Amino acid sequence: MARSIDEVEIGDEIGPIVHVPTAAIVQRYAAIVQMIDRRFLDPEVAHRRGFTSPIVPGPLSATLLTQMLVDHFPGWRLRTFNVSFRSPVKHGEQLTCWGTVTEKSEPEGIATIHCDVVAETAQGERAVIGTAILQRRMPRN
């Protein structure tokens, strides 16, 4: 059921949703997106490239954040999504995704929500931070 903008308040919490991107998940993602960079899969390459072990690709962590937003706001779509990868996430490391509604408005009659989003490790390190703007999905012809 689509949520109306009146049901959304500034400060509303989104999530938390806990994910554990394992090596198997990274391998599946790498195969689908035809990832050629072996640092995400091969410990030796990762070490040569400055990492202690293979890491989770940033776009995979970012995908988990967009999934959380779209699932939390059925009937809405992402209009913008800005994300920064602050620290590497190792395979099998727990990532807690959460967000907060920071603003809501209706410019030109289009219901719009602004959110901050975070993907945090079990150690409390903010591995991925970002902002998003969502708009109500408009009826299409």
Added chain:
Amino acid sequence: MIKVDPDLLGKEFPLGTFAITAQDIRAFVEAVGDLNPLYLDPAVARDAGYPDVIAPPLFCLQLRGERRLPEVELEPGFVSLNGGQDLEFYDDLCAGQAYTATAKLAEVYEKTGRSGPLGVIVREVAIKDADGRTVIFMRERQMVRSPEKKL
């Protein structure tokens, strides 16, 4: 740490034309565990006004490919990291449609980060539909640093 031909800055490079299928979308969403019916069930997508299933937002990253074009040469010993992405979504990518992607090198600069000198390469990718309308615009930051400090 970054060697760049100034002629590359601002020049547009074609990444290709991509026909997206429902199978492509299904493979992606199953890999990431995102089973929203808009991505999987044509009837649900049609009820929402789409001709077929749509792709989740970051499906678009696979259209620009894993190679970062245009390529920029790094000095030996330096490594690169994905710094982040800024995306603008003007419409959804839909199965059964073809899209054309282009990339350009927008900025290259160096600065001092938390762990020392850092190079930043900014690329822009535009994904357009068959009518030439921009569907997604993306700005990506590739960070370049010394590998001495293990992360």
